[in-house]
Amino acid sequence: MNVDCGICYDDYDSNEQIPCIGTCGHTICNRCRTSMTSSKCPHCNRKEAFAVKHVNKQLWDLIQFANFIFKKPEVQKENISSDAPRCSRCQEPSKKLRVCQDCCLKSGCVSKFRRESEDEEENVEEVCQRIRDQALCGDCIIDGDHFRHKTEYVDLFIDSYMSFLKNKC
Known part of the structure; x- marks a missing residue:
């Protein structure tokens, strides 16, 4: 089962990609929700649709259940040491700059x-x-x-x- 955000197309997870539902019924990940310049829905333009964070619990439970059934482990970031070289733009450590x-x-x-x-x-x-x-x-x-x-x-x-x-x- 592959369920992803309709804005960034990344799979939902339990860290930054938490599925958030707007008052209009559309769902986007929390990372996209927090990076938006306004709280209106990017799909239907409803004002203040994402002003407050509401986790889409039905979708969240469905993803967790599917991951359990299909034994899909939670995606984790690479184990990169803190002294690894950092990106000049985002300042995140990376093995492959x-x-x-x-x-x-x-x-x-x-x-x-x-x-x-x-x-x-x-x-x-x-x-x-x-x-x-x-x-x-x-x-x-x-x-x-x-x-x-x-x-x-x-x-x-x-x-x-x-x-x-x-x-x-």
């Missing part, structure tokens, strides 16, 4: 050309840190301005940029 190649070039974080006057040792560490400072988690890439940009894992991007620097010197 990516960097937007397009934005690194546009912002000047990395350059296509290397000037001869630059000090190689100092510049390399500085550039690596600037790249790491722009690292994003997958959710922020998809939900943000980088959705259709070319991205690559931070370490792979740094390695390829280091190769570029070595070949240019």
